[in-house]
Amino acid sequence: MSESLDKTTSPSSASSRATPPGTQDADEGHDVSDTFYTSQRKKGSHVFRVRLDATGFTLQRESPGGSIVKEQHVRISDIVGARCMRPKKSRRLAMSGACACSSGNPNSPAISASGDHHRPATTPSKCSTNSRDNIPSDGGDVSAFLYVFAYVLKKRSLRSELHRERTVLTLRFRSFDTFEDNMREADRWYRSLRWQLHRTLEEIFVAPTVDERRRRVLVLLNPKSGSGDAREVFNMHVTPVLNEAEVPYDLYVTKHSNFAIEFLSTRCLDAWCCVVAVGGDGLFHEIVNGLLQRQDWAHVLPHLALGIIPCGSGNGLARSIAHCYNEPYFSKPVLGAALTVISGRSSPMDVVRVQLQSRSLYSFLSIGWGLISDVDIESERIRMLGYQRFTVWTLYRLVNLRTYNGRISYLLTDHEVSSTHSATGYAAQRRMQSSRSCNTHIDMLNGPAPIYHSSAEYLPQEFADVISLETSINQSFRSRCDSWLSGGSRRSFYYSISESIYHSLADESEFAGLAAASLENRQQNYGPASELPDLNEPLSEDQGWLVEEGEFVMMHAVYQTHLGIDCHFAPKAQLNDGTIYLILIRAGISRPHLLSFLYNMSSGTHLPESHDDHVKVLPVRAFRLEPYDNHGIITVDGERVEFGPLQAEVLPGIARVMVPK
Numbered sequence: 178m179s180e181s182l183d184k185t186t187s188p189s190s191a192s193s194r195a196t197p198p199g200t201q202d203a204d205e206g207h208d209v210s211d212t213f214y215t216s217q218r219k220k221g222s223h224v225f226r227v228r229l230d231a232t233g234f235t236l237q238r239e240s241p242g243g244s245i246v247k248e249q250h251v252r253i254s255d256i257v258g259a260r261c262m263r264p265k266k267s268r269r270l271a272m273s274g275a276c277a278c279s280s281g282n283p284n285s286p287a288i289s290a291s292g293d294h295h296r297p298a299t300t301p302s303k304c305s306t307n308s309r310d311n312i313p314s315d316g317g318d319v320s321a322f323l324y325v326f327a328y329v330l331k332k333r334s335l336r337s338e339l340h341r342e343r344t345v346l347t348l349r350f351r352s353f354d355t356f357e358d359n360m361r362e363a364d365r366w367y368r369s370l371r372w373q374l375h376r377t378l379e380e381i382f383v384a385p386t387v388d389e390r391r392r393r394v395l396v397l398l399n400p401k402s403g404s405g406d407a408r409e410v411f412n413m414h415v416t417p418v419l420n421e422a423e424v425p426y427d428l429y430v431t432k433h434s435n436f437a438i439e440f441l442s443t444r445c446l447d448a449w450c451c452v453v454a455v456g457g458d459g460l461f462h463e464i465v466n467g468l469l470q471r472q473d474w475a476h477v478l479p480h481l482a483l484g485i486i487p488c489g490s491g492n493g494l495a496r497s498i499a500h501c502y503n504e505p506y507f508s509k510p511v512l513g514a515a516l517t518v519i520s521g522r523s524s525p526m527d528v529v530r531v532q533l534q535s536r537s538l539y540s541f542l543s544i545g546w547g548l549i550s551d552v553d554i555e556s557e558r559i560r561m562l563g564y565q566r567f568t569v570w571t572l573y574r575l576v577n578l579r580t581y582n583g584r585i586s587y588l589l590t591d592h593e594v595s596s597t598h599s600a601t602g603y604a605a606q607r608r609m610q611s612s613r614s615c616n617t618h619i620d621m622l623n624g625p626a627p628i629y630h631s632s633a634e635y636l637p638q639e640f641a642d643v644i645s646l647e648t649s650i651n652q653s654f655r656s657r658c659d660s661w662l663s664g665g666s667r668r669s670f671y672y673s674i675s676e677s678i679y680h681s682l683a684d685e686s687e688f689a690g691l692a693a694a695s696l697e698n699r700q701q702n703y704g705p706a707s708e709l710p711d712l713n714e715p716l717s718e719d720q721g722w723l724v725e726e727g728e729f730v731m732m733h734a735v736y737q738t739h740l741g742i743d744c745h746f747a748p749k750a751q752l753n754d755g756t757i758y759l760i761l762i763r764a765g766i767s768r769p770h771l772l773s774f775l776y777n778m779s780s781g782t783h784l785p786e787s788h789d790d791h792v793k794v795l796p797v798r799a800f801r802l803e804p805y806d807n808h809g810i811i812t813v814d815g816e817r818v819e820f821g822p823l824q825a826e827v828l829p830g831i832a833r834v835m836v837p838k
Contacts (some may be wrong), residue, residue, distance in 0.1 A: 182213035182225055182236075183320075183349040209369045213348060229369055231376065234325065234346065245506070253345065253377060254838040257422040257519055259325045261363045263356060320351040321359035323366050326421040328516055338505055340473055341512060378521035378837070381480055382450045392450035394419075394426035394518065397437050397464065399456030399488070404563055406489040410511055411455050415486055418515040426453075431460070435520055441467030451482035451835060453518050457489015458542055462814040465832065466526060466702075469539050474703045482523040484835035486514045490563060491815060493542050493744070494834075497737035501752055502837045513837070520838045525753040525830030527736055532712050534821050537702050541832070542814045543740060544825055546802060547581055548574060548762070554771040560710040567741065571775060578771075580764040581809050584726045587717050587800035590756050606608050649743025655678070663785060709826050710797055716801065725793070728764035730771065734800065734825065735760065738781075745781030749796075752836075755829035760784070766791035799826040 210228035226237040226245075233253040238246045238647035325346040330339050341685070348366065350359045375383070375390050384392045400408050408430075417428055431437060437460060441452065452468075454460040464483060471477055487510060494512055499506040502511055529540045547555065556570035716722045735747040735758045747758040762771070774792060777783035784794050800809075801824035811818055 182215060182227065182347065183351065184378065186607075188349040207369065207372075209366055211550055229366065229373065231373055233373075244422040251329065251344075253373055255329045256325060256327045256374065257418065257516070258372070258374070259323060259367050261360060261367050262322050262539040263320075263360070264323065318351075319354065319356040319359055320349050321356060321363040322505040323348040323350070323363045323369065328512070334816065340505075342515070367443075379523060381482060381523070382521040391424055393448055394424055395446070395449040395452045396426050396428045397431060397440070397452065397454055397456075397460065398428060399431045399454075399460045402456035402460060403489045407455050407473055410488050411486065413675075414511045415455070415515045415518075418512070418519065420520040424519050431456075435463060437463035437465040438470065443469040446477060446481060449481065451484055451518070451523075453484040453486060453835075455486040456487055457487070458491055458493055459489065461485050461541065462816060465539050465541050468832075469528075469702055469704050472703060480830050482833045482835050483526075483729060484514075484518045486511060486518070490566070491741040491744075493737055493740045493815075496739040496742050497750070498752070498753045498836055500738045500745075504837050508609065517835050517837050520835065522836055522838055523833040524836045526832045527753050527755060527830060528704075528828045528832050529734075529736060529757060529825050530702075530707065530828055531818075531823055532707075533819060533823050534708075534712065538813060539702070539704065539819075540736075540813045540825070542735070542737055543746075543812075543825070544734040544802075545731070545812045546583075546804070546809065547729055547733070548579070549731055549733050549740075550580065550810045550817075552665075553812055553815050554817050556809050567744075575768065575775070578730065578768070580728045580730055581804060582728050582806050583802065584724060585729075585732055585759075585761065585800060585802055586722045586724050587759055587795060587797040588721050589723065590796045590798045612663075705828055705831065707826065709824060712801070712822060712824050725761055729764040730764055730766060731760075732762075732802065733760045734758070734797075736827065746778055748784070752834060753830040755798065755827055756796045757798065757825065757827050759794070759797050759800055761793045763791045781818075783795070800824065 199752065208228065208230040210226065213225045213227050214222040215225070219412055224239045226239060228235045228237075232250070233256060234251040235253070238248075240246050325348070327344045327346065328341040329344050332339060346729070348363070350363045351361065353359050364450045371390070378391070382392055384390060390609055396411075398407055398411055409430075429440065437454075441464060446452075452464055454464055468474060468477055468481070471619065485492075485495050485498075492510075493511060496506055498517070499510060499513060506513070525528075526541065529544070531538050531540050531544060552567055552570045552574055555574070558564040559566045559569060654774045710716060718724075733746070736756065737752075738745060738747055738750045740746045746760075750756065750758055762774070766774075770791065774783045785792050801822070803822045804811075804820070807820075809820055811823065
């Protein structure tokens, strides 16, 4: 049953208990509490004492004698945002010319009679209303409502897995005789919640001015990633979460291969606190390499967090992040990834520099040669099967097994050295500059609220009648949210035409010149100075280099836990452990043994615990591959690169990736 908590008193008690109209709230930014009750129960109301503090909302149900019967807590880490608004019928009056409310957020403008959703409210802490606001249109209801949006952990049953479920806690304020005064009380709770949420943000996500408390997010979307539905996924499942959290963002849709490299290597990025890839690991690869083609990379990387909304075929990074933070993962983990993007939390992440014969590039996921690389690239011809293409082509390649001849040299990991380099040590505050992006609105598509897994504590079912007030959000509620959720973001619309719609700090002609210059100098990469000999120089055993030589079925170097959704390839890997896990499979391995290895990759039990003549796992900090054959496939982050010798070295913790709270 859908319920709300009411706050109401007689006129005399209201004047003594509530904040007098027109006065500044002395408790702004601190804890708030009050008594509410439920009014929709068949056997009478229940009284609740509700408190908001740094830990979240605490709801205590009181008995008639005043003792606490039940207590429930909604953690601040599960709350994404809130909105103040008037009753449903009264909003019709607001849409015709009266302001519904001023939420206190400078990014959430008032709704005017002209329909201008981009005019900022002149007084953030006070509702901008006229005399008609005190004349309710629904028979005398002057209540103000505070909707608190949370994604709490629940279980459908004892046997089911944990999942996050969208929950709306509704607090109704009607202590005063006018809507304006009740809205001011609701706004007091809203501002207190915003202050508490602001405290959970890392410094890089916070604007240095008081006008905007949350810095903007740069979203790059690849419309062709995976099954080609990234636009719809972002529109249906990510946009609503960003709006509920009042996270301002700018959306750019990639127009061609390497668009993200051109964009990030040439644009001024001071306006954004993080870059989010809506696509697969290939788009994230472009983002990392674009940032490391900048001369100011050492300043940009510590001040710019990287996030990903998985819409590709493999989604190895998104799966690894969820695994490292004990976040259970579904086949469509978009909700969890969207919550990660708004979390305001990041972690250092290792990046690996890869030197080829003609150029160098950077990798965040893996380097492959042999079987897995063959499957990754050759299965592109059956891309329409989605992630299942990997399974189908693995079986085909297992029957038609190839071997490759070459030499692999490596340096084993020195844990003491790697641990000293895992922190970036840079300051994390920059003054934000404004961005000029198209404001064209993205229409939200209605649909059922998705449910995904997460970890840690979960909400007991005995409290479902208290907090699960609007967990089954119907389409009418979701559609009308747009009128009071959409004002906080400036977004670029995506078109299916060839004309450019990407406007930011530089105009299109200027960007075209910068992009052309970037293409000419694409071979120029930056980053920390290399400690390895040049690729053309010989390696000395005196420097600690060890060698494996002969025929191999595959070599795969991995620095995340997962290569894909169900490919748990390196169980011991961490985001910033300074280690490359080098897995070698020598020729001569039997097909049943190899099949067992491939089958057990889904559970992470494929690596040998003791000596194995054919499978070897080496934790290294650098390696060099020298193929003796003149044919084969080499991949970096799942993308094919030119065949030939290469060497790689880990750069511990030089990037930052967004992680769950």
